[in-house]
Amino acid sequence: MTTPEGDLLDARLATEGDTRAFERLYRRHVPRVHGLARRMVGWEEADELTQDVFVRVWERLETFRGDAAFGTWIHRVAINVMLARQEVRKRDRGRFEDDEAEMDATPVASREVESSLDVETALRNLPEGARRVFVLHDMEGYKHHEIAEMLDITTGTSKSQLHRARMLIRNQLIA
Amino acid sequence: MNAHPIEQLSEYVDDELSPPERARIEAHLSDCPSCARLVDDLRAVVAAARSVEDVPPARDLWPGIADRIERRSGGPTIVPIESRREPRRFSFSVPQLAAASIAIALLSAGAVWMAIRDSGSALGPTASAPRSEEPITGAVEEPISGMGEETAPAVTVADRRAPGETPEYEAAVAELERLLDEAAIDPELRKAIDENLAIIDDAIRQTRRALEEDPDDVYLNTHLASTMQHKIDVLQDAARLARAST
Numbered sequence A: 001m002t003t004p005e006g007d008l009l010d011a012r013l014a015t016e017g018d019t020r021a022f023e024r025l026y027r028r029h030v031p032r033v034h035g036l037a038r039r040m041v042g043w044e045e046a047d048e049l050t051q052d053v054f055v056r057v058w059e060r061l062e063t064f065r066g067d068a069a070f071g072t073w074i075h076r077v078a079i080n081v082m083l084a085r086q087e088v089r090k091r092d093r094g095r096f097e098d099d100e101a102e103m104d105a106t107p108v109a110s111r112e113v114e115s116s117l118d119v120e121t122a123l124r125n126l127p128e129g130a131r132r133v134f135v136l137h138d139m140e141g142y143k144h145h146e147i148a149e150m151l152d153i154t155t156g157t158s159k160s161q162l163h164r165a166r167m168l169i170r171n172q173l174i175a
Numbered sequence B: 001m002n003a004h005p006i007e008q009l010s011e012y013v014d015d016e017l018s019p020p021e022r023a024r025i026e027a028h029l030s031d032c033p034s035c036a037r038l039v040d041d042l043r044a045v046v047a048a049a050r051s052v053e054d055v056p057p058a059r060d061l062w063p064g065i066a067d068r069i070e071r072r073s074g075g076p077t078i079v080p081i082e083s084r085r086e087p088r089r090f091s092f093s094v095p096q097l098a099a100a101s102i103a104i105a106l107l108s109a110g111a112v113w114m115a116i117r118d119s120g121s122a123l124g125p126t127a128s129a130p131r132s133e134e135p136i137t138g139a140v141e142e143p144i145s146g147m148g149e150e151t152a153p154a155v156t157v158a159d160r161r162a163p164g165e166t167p168e169y170e171a172a173v174a175e176l177e178r179l180l181d182e183a184a185i186d187p188e189l190r191k192a193i194d195e196n197l198a199i200i201d202d203a204i205r206q207t208r209r210a211l212e213e214d215p216d217d218v219y220l221n222t223h224l225a226s227t228m229q230h231k232i233d234v235l236q237d238a239a240r241l242a243r244a245s246t
Helices: A004-015 A019-041 A043-063 A069-093 A100-105 A121-123 A128-139 A142-151 A156-175 B006-013 B019-031 B032-050 B064-072 B094-117 B167-182 B187-213 B218-244
Strands: none
Touching: A004 A043, A004 A069, A004 B187, A004 B218, A019 A121, A019 A128, A019 B187, A043 A069, A043 B064, A069 A128, A069 A142, A121 A128, A121 A156, A121 B032, A121 B094, A128 A142, A128 B032, A142 A156, A156 B006, A156 B032, B006 B019, B006 B032, B019 B032, B064 B167, B094 B167, B167 B218, B187 B218
């Protein structure tokens, strides 16, 4: 069952401990969650992060009120898990928001070589801040004011990061 | 020509500029081929980003998730409702006592089906198919009146009207569905249950048609048994929900 009603039914069952119902939810939503993870952190960590997301969803099922579609809710949980992971990593690295240095250091290969790259591959070369805003805005459909709230930045910074990301991707993709 | 307004071109592409700013940018673009080309490029990047499709991971991540969930729960895969969380947050509009009585009846009928199947009389070649799950904890063991094993007629392979179809199975499903019909379940939930059952029924029909062509196909027989069991599972799940709402 792929309808919102199916999600609602399975979410209710899973909330009461039914792991079969939760597996059905996993099967229906893992492509989108894993896709988001790939874009946010890359292929190498996407599997582990996706598992973290679904464990977190299991733990947080009680907070799902059914006001929004389950897909919307799980997507927001996924983003929160991923952003939290990135914050922890950033603290572990002992540094703060990237951008100018990483922007300057970002390798931008010649157009001839990079023209065949797809967007997800191009994302790997973006600094973290620009990548997050690009993924959330251009790939996940969030507005600047929503992104600003999620990332604790201003809408102006969100717009600026988006433009930077697009320019960097353009340099890689368009010959 | 004014300085190139490169920093504003993304906002222009996203139609987020004020009318005066937009007019200024458009005036510039009409005289600046390089900026106009950049706008086209940015639009292409946005279109490429939106065209990326989601695909499942290369490997199945569910086993790892299930292990972690089970460790957190500290119990079996299917755990009693009462042991996990307090009942809450269900939006049934039905009288809870009525729901509870229906739930008990549904679970009883489900137990009847399991008893029938376990007796080895129901599904012929599919009866030995492994069960995908343990019975739901807390299911009522005693069959309801009139539905016990002692009342089930003897069934032979010759009695089957379609692959996997037996009077006992059909009677058990019919009884479950009748009880479900009589339950005053939340309409939204009932709609979800009906949609799920319709999908399962369609799968059963398709498998039976395939079995008419190849009655001895092991996979098809196993799949049919699994699907028929799933139908019972769904009905039992509905009962569990009704019970949990009490």
